[in-house]
Amino acid sequence: MVLEIENLVKRYNGNLAVDNVNMKIKNGEIFGLLGPNGAGKTTIINSIIGLTQIDSGVVKIFEKDFIKNEMEIKKDIGVVPQDIAVFEDLSALENVEFFGKLYKLKGADLKLKVKQALEFTGLWDKRKIYPKKFSGGMKRRLNIACAIVHQPKLIIMDEPTVGIDPQSRKHILNSVKILNERGATVIYTSHYMEEVEELCSYITIMDNGKIIADGTKESLKELVSNENRMEINLTKIENRITDVLKKIEGVKEVIIEDDKLVIVSNREIKNAGEIINNILKMDMEIVSINFEEPTLENVFLTLTGRKLRD
Numbered sequence: 001m002v003l004e005i006e007n008l009v010k011r012y013n014g015n016l017a018v019d020n021v022n023m024k025i026k027n028g029e030i031f032g033l034l035g036p037n038g039a040g041k042t043t044i045i046n047s048i049i050g051l052t053q054i055d056s057g058v059v060k061i062f063e064k065d066f067i068k069n070e071m072e073i074k075k076d077i078g079v080v081p082q083d084i085a086v087f088e089d090l091s092a093l094e095n096v097e098f099f100g101k102l103y104k105l106k107g108a109d110l111k112l113k114v115k116q117a118l119e120f121t122g123l124w125d126k127r128k129i130y131p132k133k134f135s136g137g138m139k140r141r142l143n144i145a146c147a148i149v150h151q152p153k154l155i156i157m158d159e160p161t162v163g164i165d166p167q168s169r170k171h172i173l174n175s176v177k178i179l180n181e182r183g184a185t186v187i188y189t190s191h192y193m194e195e196v197e198e199l200c201s202y203i204t205i206m207d208n209g210k211i212i213a214d215g216t217k218e219s220l221k222e223l224v225s226n227e228n229r230m231e232i233n234l235t236k237i238e239n240r241i242t243d244v245l246k247k248i249e250g251v252k253e254v255i256i257e258d259d260k261l262v263i264v265s266n267r268e269i270k271n272a273g274e275i276i277n278n279i280l281k282m283d284m285e286i287v288s289i290n291f292e293e294p295t296l297e298n299v300f301l302t303l304t305g306r307k308l309r310d
Helices: 041-048 070-074 092-102 107-120 136-148 166-181 193-199 217-224 241-246 272-281 296-304
Strands: 003-012 015-025 030-034 056-061 077-080 154-158 185-189 202-207 210-215 227-234 251-257 260-266 286-292
Touching: 003 041, 015 041, 015 202, 015 210, 030 041, 030 166, 030 193, 041 056, 041 154, 041 185, 077 136, 092 107, 092 136, 107 136, 136 154, 136 166, 166 185, 166 193, 185 193, 193 296, 202 217, 202 296, 210 217, 210 296, 217 296, 227 272, 241 251, 241 260, 241 272, 260 272, 272 286
Parallel strands: 030 185, 030 202, 077 154, 154 185
Antiparallel strands: 003 015, 003 056, 202 210, 227 260, 227 286, 251 260
């Protein structure tokens, strides 16, 4: 395991921020940590990197107790904070060099790894420019370069795409995938559910300081949905089709929306073929068929009662 948290408890002024949390992250995962504001995500992250002193519990990283091996462990961790942590009065190159030196890089090794980090983030050609002249997306990418210059085994990314343009977001998401393919384990938090869907192999959802659900995307979706939604666009619709389709095993609801049929069925019963055959028997021409799968957004809203951005 890259990370093991056992019975973690943290209070602020008597208020319980993290309530007996247990968490395990395997080597090579992109691990999604989700929760509304105030759920305890930031406290968990700060506990992992030593910025928050826990009240009780155990944090192990790389199978070593964090408190007893803090300095050794930190050498292999990279942190991309939500608030951009670069120096406006240093060039992009000087920024990455500064952080490289904090990790004891020097000489030819420092120069090589600084170049690699800037090339990786697409900023090598901009290395002499000061970040105060960068766009928001370029600053975010520089933030990442500073975090990965020492080539860490564990990378923590806290909202790395906040407030940036679509092109920079795509670049960052691709970067996360490549870093993972190269062997890094990634802890990823985001308020953009589609990013978590695209990236993460395992997801934990927190609320009120507790883990309320965890698992793969597929297993989480199964927690809250035992229904399939099928949308069929037609050139014309006979109203009596609703009565016909409702007789099919597993069909729960049939709705007519203009030139579209919406059929809600029991997920465990495979009845799509029978539905389509009955429509065709009534000489209704099918234009398109769409199967709407449950999303992580549905899961999150059901479990927490709130949208992720709340």
